[in-house]
Amino acid sequence: MVVRFNFQDAKQTFVVIREGDGEASLSFLGSMTSNLPASEPPFNGSPASDSPRPRQVLKAGGGGASLNFHEIWLYRDLLWALSSREIKLRYRQTALGAIWVIIQPIMSAGILSFVFNGVAGLKTGDVPPFLFTYAGTLIWTVFNTTLSKASSVLVGNASLISKVYFPRLCLPLSVVPPVLLDLGVSLVMLTALLIKFGILPTIAVFLWPLVLLITLMMALGIALVAASLMVSYRDVQYIIPVALNLLFFASPVAYATSEVAKKVPAWAVGIYNLNPLVGLLEASRFCLIGQGEVNAGALAYSTIGAVIVFAIGMKCFKAMERKFADVI
Known part of the structure; x- marks a missing residue:
């Protein structure tokens, strides 16, 4: 695509060659300036003269299947703006506001512990049922929220995608900071519960960030x-x-x-263990409250699965990225 601009007042003309297809946008042209001398005669619509005119070639990024960390870093302000918007809009026009960050996990843990322990009679060992369930909901909430929000973020920002170019990966990644913010509040509540019940975490608590990272990779891979x-x-x-x-x-x-x-039966247990979240949830609970055990085989299985799923998700996302603006 060749675009010619004629600045009559400044008597300047420059030519931009835009290489790209599909979602290629000209929104970036507003910030560009010409390097032509002021004495250059204006362009009158006729073919270019014999004297060469300055040309700048601009190529759209994100066309390959690889993750361009440098490009994501360049758009870090946009990433932060999208995350901030999500945080501000989440509890707008609610009576309790951000207090819902505390209320929701407590209500969920209370109902689940009543159903599974009080009604179904499933044992939780030496740990109180409410604390056992609350610790389990932390990793599940990270996985559930990341997957559900990141999977719909492109459709939810269709107008933005169709108007301007930016790394589309910024949209699903912008979901992660709000999720981590909610998780931080839940961890503070968990600390208060551990103090109340007189339970001290073991050294295994330092393994928990690894469990969190694996969970995020798996959720993002599926979401992409x-x-x-x-x-x-x-x-x-x-x-x-x-x-x-x-x-x-x-x-x-x-x-x-x-x-x-x-x-x-044993065969059903084998199928059940194919769920990669089984090892992650058990490892998370062991790290936080010392209940259960870290199964090295199950954790390795979950880790390998998360890496593979994330790689597939990235490849699929980057391969289809050029078509988003045209199709959405």
Whole structure:
């Protein structure tokens, strides 16, 4: 694409060659200036004269399947702005505001502990059922919120995508800071509960950030695939909530994996252990409250699975990125 600009007042003309397709945007041209001398005669619509005119070649980034960390870093202000907007809009026009960050996990843990421990009679060992469940909901909430919000973020920002170029990966990544902010509040509440029940964390607590990182990688990997598909197929937005509900009951959020082996046959336990969240949830609970155990095999399985899923998600997202603005 060749774009010619004629500045009559300054008697300047420059030519921009824009290489790209699909979502290529000219919004960046507003900030560009000409380097031509003021004595250059204005362009009158006729072919260029024999004297060469300055040319600048601009190439759209993000065309390959690799992750360009440098480009993401250049747009870090946009990434922060998107995250800040999400945080500000989340509890706007609510009576309790940010207090919901505290109320929601407490209510969830209370209801789940009543159902799984009080009604179903599933044991939680030496740890009070409420604390056991609350510790389990931390990693699950990170996975659930990251996946559900990041998978729909492209469709939710369709107007922004169709108007201006920026690394589209900034949108799903902008979901992570608000999730970590909520997690920080929940960890403060967990600390208060540990003090109340007189439970001291072990040295394994230093392993917990690794569990968190693996969980985020897995959630983002799945979300990148879902977000890429949702641009063309809106059916995905209805599949994600159903899949997450099924996965919740198939994961040891409010019950221990040892209880599963007591109630289902061995072959069913084998299928159950294929869920990569099983190892992550058990490891998370062990690191935080010392209940359960860290199964090295299960944790390695979850780690390898998270890396593979994240790599597939990145490749799928980057391969389809050029078409987002045209299709969405």
